[in-house]
Amino acid sequence: MLEAAIEAADRCGYVFVICANSKECERLAWRCAKMCGVEVVGMPKVYTQKRGQITFETSRSCQLMWEDLHVHGAFPACEVIVDHYAIESEFAKMLEMLHRFDPEGAHAENPHYPVEETQA
Secondary structure, X not given: OHHHHHHHHHHHOEEEEEEOOHHHHHHHHHHHHHHHOOOEEOOOEEEXXXXXEEEEEEOOOOOXXXXXXXXXXXXXXXXXXXXXXXXXXXXHHHHHHHOOOOOXXXXXXXXXXXXXXXXX
């Protein structure tokens, strides 16, 4: 994910990485900065070697609109990348419900869910 964020920042100039919480923002920003060979700047921001900017935020701190993965007030060309832990944290109950009523083994038997009924 961080490699994709760096490539996107170098390509389009500005990327948001959405994290589960502020500690994850800091952890991922430091890791990204190390990968870029630069230092974390500000709240946490990382500038790539080609001067692309990666900003690490939580969905609430940047007013992320989940429906279209757009950050309120950001440039339209800005790319938004969401860490899987942020999705799991934000939508834990929805993810739990996702397969709650599936027949046991439905996905193993038929990867093209929903399972189609067959006639005898």
